[in-house]
Amino acid sequence: MIMSAAVTAQDWTFTRAQSLPPYAFVVSDAVKARVREAGADIIDLGLGNPDRPTPPEIVAQLHAAADIARNHRYHPGRGLLELRAAAAAWYARRYHVSLNVTSEVIITMGAKEGMSHLCLAVLDRGDVAVVPDPCYPIHAYAPQIAGATVEYYPASLEIPPGKAIAEAIARVEERGQRVKLVIANYPQNPTGQVISREALADLVQTVRRSGAMLLHDLAYADFDFSRRYAPSIFDCGVAADAVKAFAVEVFSMSKSYNMPGWRIAYMVGNERMIAALAHMKTYLDYGTFAPLQLASAWALEHGDRFAEEMRELYKVRAHALVEGLRAAGWKDVAEPSGSMFLWTKIPRAFAGKGSLEATAELIESAHVAVAPGIGFGPGGDDYLRFALIEDPPRLLEACSRIGRFLKTRL
Ligand SMILES: Cc1ncc(COP(=O)(O)O)c(C=O)c1O
Incomplete structure (x- = not known):
């Protein structure tokens, strides 16, 4: 033979x-x-x-939580209630928005994981996402890994973001397609640009009118050099409930609290998009180690400085x-x-x-x-x-x- x-x-x-x-x-x-x-x-x-x-006070919280045996178990897919509540309190304090901790908040293993799996959950072959150029690479590649195609809008200072996005949407519609998801990120990586509340409201309204969903990456919420907090899509002048109807926003612990290796972030907003991500994650992971979540909750509550x-x-x-x-x-x-x-x-x-x-x-x-x-x-x-x-x-x-x-x- x-x-x-x-x-x-x-x-x-x-x-x-x-x-x-x-x-x-x-x-x-x-x-x-x-x-x-x-x-x-x-x-x-x-x-x-x-x-x-990472500030030693936050690391001390991790040590203490790691000594408790029950924290070593699998935990609920959407993240510990303590951290979801701290995330909701963070939004209420800074942005005066009220979030339902059961349906409108999810803990992710970093913003990158959350955005990637959200795209996998809501996008498919044939879908179109509108993303910034230049952008943090996952903003363009999460949709593509999910099978979608991307249409870029210029993230340049010369064109207001709302206008740049409207033009990108129009290009897609001229081809007879519909945009399913728009991704935005302010303060922006890599350009270092920030956005005013008014310009963010214009961006939000542009996406709303198009019928697409919106994912806003607020990883640099604390790094707008001209003010304490960069604006959130839920506090930009458009009613938060109207924004929640089609949008989510993600915040990362990595940058504000020097916790990049901890892999922890949260996404909030539209409950259907959050539920789709939660559903996807029940198959893919069991969430972040509970002591990391508890230390993160402490950081959100006590770590503004x-x-x-x-x-x-x-x-x-x-x-x-x-x-x-x-x-x-x-x-x-x-x-x-x-x-x-x-x-x-x-x-x-x-x-x-x-x-x-x-x-x-x-x-x-x-x-x-x-x-x-x-x-x-x-x-x-x-x-x-x-x-x-x-x-x-x-x-x-x-x-x-x-x-x-x-x-x-x-
Ligand atoms: C815009 C933006 N979003 C998200 C991240 C990553 O966040 P995480 O560490 O939570 O995945 C980065 C990291 O450079 C970033 O620049």
Whole structure:
């Protein structure tokens, strides 16, 4: 009998995984590894990974909750009532909106997980989602992983977001299709733009008129540099109940409280969308470890000062980096209005190079790593993103290195 060669995993096509391009932040890993191997100290401003530890008071709550045996069990899919109630109280305090903790709040394993599984729950092949360009990658890829196609709207300062979204919706409708979901994110990653209540109300009304659903990512709720709280879609001037009819919003513990590795966030709003996500999650996971949820509830109730400190820290860092870059000869750089990023055009010294090559060049020649703009959307290739994850002295060291490199290009 002739034995045919065994089929291995090598022979199969992984359509979904293979259709995804390399993730924005890993594309320059190989360059970084090579430069580090040669002994260089790279100042890495690529990934937006908060550098400060979680406040010890929050960690102490985690320790105490981890010592209680019942906290080691499986827990309800929508998250512990203690955390859902703390999330609702957070909304009531900041945004004067009342949420039903049973039907309008769900705890997720980070905002990224929540948004991804929401898209998987509500989108399908043939559906269309309207997403920002540039954007945090999951805003474009969660719909695509779910089988939908995306129509981009420019997240640029020149066009008001409501208008940009209305135009994107019109393009889709001209093709005879309907938009099912619009994704927005203010304060925005990667551009650092913030939104006024009025502009957010206009955005919300635009989506409402179109009949689409809305997902707003409020991960940087505490990082609007001009005010204490960035506006919520549920407190933008449009009646909260009307917004709840078609929209959800997600907030993450990662940024305001320096808890990125804890993987915890919450999504609130439309009960049908929340129920679809909860249903999906009953198949996929059992939620986050209860002590993480209990410590998060404590942080929401007692931790406003941590979030305020973080906003001031990023504001100071943004200012230092902008001044440093200007002094280094990087001319067209504007200060971000919020978030923890600086998004800036690639200067002419890079001789027309795209963002991947410019990033590689900065790593190799200046030993400074940034994130290439192309990783955030098709319109991002003329830009680089600096994450504000080092204190001013190291940011200024990065600027001097960049300045020395730019001089070689004059
Ligand atoms: C806009 C935005 N949303 C969500 C996240 C991630 O949040 P989480 O850590 O809760 O998944 C990030 C992280 O960079 C982000 O920039």
